[in-house]
Amino acid sequence: MADVLILHPGEMGSSIGQALVYKGHRPLWISEGRSESTRSRARKSSMYSHETLEAGLADVEIVISVCPPEYAIDVADQVLELGFDGLYCDANAIAPTTARVIAEKFGDSYVDGGIIGPPLYRHGTTRLYVSGNSATRMVKLFAGSALDTRLVEGDSVAASALKMCYAAYTKGTSAMLLAIRSLAQAHGISSALRSEWELSQPRLWDRSEGSGPGTTRKAWRFAPEMREISKTFEDAGLPAGFHEAAADVYERMAFLKDSEPVSTHKITKILRKD
Amino acid sequence: MADVLILHPGEMGSSIGQALVYKGHRPLWISEGRSESTRSRARKSSMYSHETLEAGLADVEIVISVCPPEYAIDVADQVLELGFDGLYCDANAIAPTTARVIAEKFGDSYVDGGIIGPPLYRHGTTRLYVSGNSATRMVKLFAGSALDTRLVEGDSVAASALKMCYAAYTKGTSAMLLAIRSLAQAHGISSALRSEWELSQPRLWDRSEGSGPGTTRKAWRFAPEMREISKTFEDAGLPAGFHEAAADVYERMAFLKDSEPVSTHKITKILRKD
Numbered sequence: 001m002a003d004v005l006i007l008h009p010g011e012m013g014s015s016i017g018q019a020l021v022y023k024g025h026r027p028l029w030i031s032e033g034r035s036e037s038t039r040s041r042a043r044k045s046s047m048y049s050h051e052t053l054e055a056g057l058a059d060v061e062i063v064i065s066v067c068p069p070e071y072a073i074d075v076a077d078q079v080l081e082l083g084f085d086g087l088y089c090d091a092n093a094i095a096p097t098t099a100r101v102i103a104e105k106f107g108d109s110y111v112d113g114g115i116i117g118p119p120l121y122r123h124g125t126t127r128l129y130v131s132g133n134s135a136t137r138m139v140k141l142f143a144g145s146a147l148d149t150r151l152v153e154g155d156s157v158a159a160s161a162l163k164m165c166y167a168a169y170t171k172g173t174s175a176m177l178l179a180i181r182s183l184a185q186a187h188g189i190s191s192a193l194r195s196e197w198e199l200s201q202p203r204l205w206d207r208s209e210g211s212g213p214g215t216t217r218k219a220w221r222f223a224p225e226m227r228e229i230s231k232t233f234e235d236a237g238l239p240a241g242f243h244e245a246a247a248d249v250y251e252r253m254a255f256l257k258d259s260e261p262v263s264t265h266k267i268t269k270i271l272r273k274d
Numbered sequence: 275m276a277d278v279l280i281l282h283p284g285e286m287g288s289s290i291g292q293a294l295v296y297k298g299h300r301p302l303w304i305s306e307g308r309s310e311s312t313r314s315r316a317r318k319s320s321m322y323s324h325e326t327l328e329a330g331l332a333d334v335e336i337v338i339s340v341c342p343p344e345y346a347i348d349v350a351d352q353v354l355e356l357g358f359d360g361l362y363c364d365a366n367a368i369a370p371t372t373a374r375v376i377a378e379k380f381g382d383s384y385v386d387g388g389i390i391g392p393p394l395y396r397h398g399t400t401r402l403y404v405s406g407n408s409a410t411r412m413v414k415l416f417a418g419s420a421l422d423t424r425l426v427e428g429d430s431v432a433a434s435a436l437k438m439c440y441a442a443y444t445k446g447t448s449a450m451l452l453a454i455r456s457l458a459q460a461h462g463i464s465s466a467l468r469s470e471w472e473l474s475q476p477r478l479w480d481r482s483e484g485s486g487p488g489t490t491r492k493a494w495r496f497a498p499e500m501r502e503i504s505k506t507f508e509d510a511g512l513p514a515g516f517h518e519a520a521a522d523v524y525e526r527m528a529f530l531k532d533s534e535p536v537s538t539h540k541i542t543k544i545l546r547k548d
Contacts, residue, residue, distance in 0.1 A: 096461060116470060127473075129466070154462045161461035166470060168454050169478065173447055179512050180442050186510040187370060187435035188428040192403070196390060196440060199401075204443065236460040237546050238453050239522040245515030272511050 003028060003060040004141070006047070007075050009038060013066035014045040015119035016128075019145040021046045030056045054082050061086040062141065064113070069094045070224040076102045089113045089138055090160075091128060093167060093225040095232040099160040108133050112156055114163025120146045131158040164232040168243060171222050172229070174215055175246035177208045182268035212264030219253035226250060277302060277334040278415070280321070281349050283312060287340035288319040289394035290402075293419040295320045304330045328356050335360040336415065340389070343368045344498040350376045363387045363412055364434075365402060367441060367499040369506040373434040382407050386430055388437025394420045405432040438506040442517060445496050446503070448489055449520035451482045456542035486538030493527035500524060 004020055005028045006013045017027040029042045031049045042049065050056040057063070063084065065075045072092040079088060088106045090099060091113035103110040111134050117126030128149045130138045135151055142149040152158040184193045197204045215222065226247035230240040252271050256262055262270075278294055279302045280287045291301040303316040305323045316323060324330040331337070331353065337360065339349050346366040353362060362380045364373060365387035377384040385408050391400030402423045404412045409425055416423040426432040458467045471478045489496065500521035504514040526545050530536055536544075 116474070127470070129470075152463060152466045154466075158461060158463050158466070161458070162463045162466050162470065165454050165458045165461075165463065165467050168457070169450065169475070172450060176443065176446060176450075176516050179507065179516065180439050182512055183442070183507060183510050184435070184439045186512075187432060187439075189426060189432050189436045189439065192426045192428075192432070192436050193439050196401070196403075196436065200390070201443070233453065233457060236457050238456055238460075239519035241515035241519030241522070242450050242453065245513035245519075248513040248515070 004062045004064060005030070005056045005060040007053075007063060007065050007079070008034060008067055009042045009045065009047065010066065011041065011119045012115060013064075014041040014047065015121065016064065016066065016147055017042070017047040018045040019120050019142070019147045023142075023145045025141075028056050028060060053078060057082050057084045057086075062089065062137075063087070064089045064091055066091050066115070068092075068221045068224060069098075069228050072098060073101060076105055080105055085109065087111060087134055087137055089130070091115050093163055093228060094160055095164060095228040095235065096157040096161045097231065097235050098228060099157040103132065103156050110156070111135050111138050112159040113138065114152075114159040114166075116163065116166050122146065124148070129159040129162050131160075132156040135159075161232070164229050167225060168229050168233075171215075171226065171250075172242055172246045174211045175222075175226070175249040176242075177204075177211050178215070178264065178267055178271060179245070179249055181208050181211075181264055182271040185265075185268045186272055209264050212267035213261035215250070215253065216256045216259055216262045216267070219250040220255075220257045223247045223250035223254055278336045278338060279304070279330045279334040281327075281337060281339050281353070282308060282341055283316045283319065283321065284340065285315065285393040286389060287338075288315040288321065290338065290340065290421055291316070291321040292319040293394050293416070293421045297416075297419045299415075302330050302334060327352060331356050331358045331360075336363065336411075337361070338363045338365055338387070340365050342366075342495045342498060343372075343502050346372060347375060350379055354379055359383065361385060361408055361411055363404070365389050367437055367502060368434055369438060369502040369509065370431040370435045371505065371509050372502060373431040377406065377430050384430070385409050385412050386433040387412065388426075388433040388440075390437065390440050396420065398422070403433040403436050405434075406430040409433075435506070438503050441499060442503050442507075445489075445500065445524075446516055446520045448485045449496075449500070449523040450516075451478075451485050452489070452538065452541055452545060453519070453523055455482050455485075455538055456545040459539075459542045460546055483538050486541035487535035489524070489527065490530045490533055490536045490541070493524040494529075494531045497521045497524035497528055 009029045020027040027047045089111040112131045114129045123146045129152045131152045184190045226243045230243035234240040283303045294301040301321045363385040386405045388403045397420045403426045405426045458464045500517045504517035508514040
């Protein structure tokens with residue numbers, strides 16, 4: 001079984017590592033420079049560790065990059081600089097043009113990936129979409145695991161394009177909802193909006209109530225993802241403002257990274273900087 | 275029964291006129307300068323006509339402005355210049371700060387309004403929200419009619435704020451969906467997006483299929499409404515980009531005003547100016 005290096009195991013990455021452990025693989029992580037929470041998560045997932053990236057790369061055929069989108073190119077460069085010549089899968093939420101920069105570095109060893117769904121606590125919740133000439137190797141790697149891995153038809157960065165389109169709606173509308181709740185509060189009409197939504201937009205108030213707590217601790221990483229999405233729209237000649245605004249919303253919440261989940265009511269005040 | 279002047283009866287305005295006819299009122303419209311389609315609609319609704327605004331105003335106690343948002347201030351000024359001293363209800367989709375400009379012109383004779391729902395083809399579909407010191411007069415006017423008229427608690431332009439918050443989501447997400455469909459098509463991944471949405475976002479593909487035909491003929495007036503919404507966000511210190519982008523989407527479709535409904539597939543190409 002191929003050994004796999006995951007850079008770097010956050011919640012999603014460590015759950016993917018766990019899925020590989022169950023399949024009999026020996027996923028690795030690199031401990032050097034990682035936070036205590038990353039170390040703790042990686043240990044719990046039964047992944048193996050190497051201290052340095054150099055030692056880790058010497059031991060594996062496949063690298064999967066799962067990191068905040070703004071680090072995707074840096075992580076790729078670090079791997080390349082150490083002479084790695086195995087398969088490199090970038091599974092981050094990045095614009096197709098960003099993915100293409102990485103794809104060009106790795107050539108046919110590049111697999112473009114996009115993850116849709118939550119960390120893998122059980123089968124069936126989460127898909128890894130892959131594209132590019134070597135994408136079937138990733139499908140084989142995860143075959144029978146909890147991570148439903150699917151080829152996307154299209155060009156070599158089609159998986160990133162799909163991820164951008166998908167997150168554009170889910171995370172984009174969550175940010176919009178929070179901004180609307182904040183606007184309603186600014187005008188003192190929250191209860192009228194709630195009544196109207198309950199009449200004509202079933203479940204929307206409840207969804208907005210969930211958006212605050214649900215994004216509190218993720219907003220810091222949603223913000224750069226929204227920037228990648230706005231770049232994707234702009235690159236295609238489409239309006240970029242939806243996701244520039246969404247990035248702005250999440251940036252205003254980014255300081256809540258280590259907070260307990262915060263109610264939408266409180267988030268609406270934070271967004272207006274009351 | 276108070277006579278009411280409706281400026282100017284589009285689909286919504288003429289359906290409101292019809293609701294007043296059923297209640298025994300004598301709603302008026304002004305024929306001077308109106309298009310043939312407005313004339314035809316107004317006639318069908320059994321409204322009475324005067325040729326000039328001056329003649330119409332001399333005959334009524336209440337004016338209701340129902341027009342594209344960019345004309346709201348002009349219509350108010352025309353009415354004021356003719357010395358009208360009755361009740362003036364602006365029921366347009368305008369920013370609270372725009373509504374406040376009109377409110378200050380009319381003082382206590384101003385009623386702020388916001389319409390939510392489609393033209394009144396039957397009871398129960400559509401609400402007129404009203405706010406301001408004289409708002410109860412509008413509630414009385416429509417009591418028992420097909421137009422469900424409700425007071426909004428809050429300041430004198432609370433009804434406009436509510437309308438902005440409401441349309442921000444419905445029309446904002448429709449525009450976002452069309453832009454996402456266009457992006458997916460640009461990357462050749464529409465069928466992958468459809469499969470993923472059908473798996474994890476039930477009804478979203480169908481909604482996006484409806485957004486193109488459903489907005490084809492309205493986009494020209496949605497665009498300035500989106501600008502009013504973005505102004506509302508900006509005035510409250512919130513990100514304006516969501517609805518700047520939505521305005522941009524609808525502006526690209528505005529030339530379809532008199533077209534038959536166009537499929538979302540075709541709209542996605544129009545948005546990218548293929």
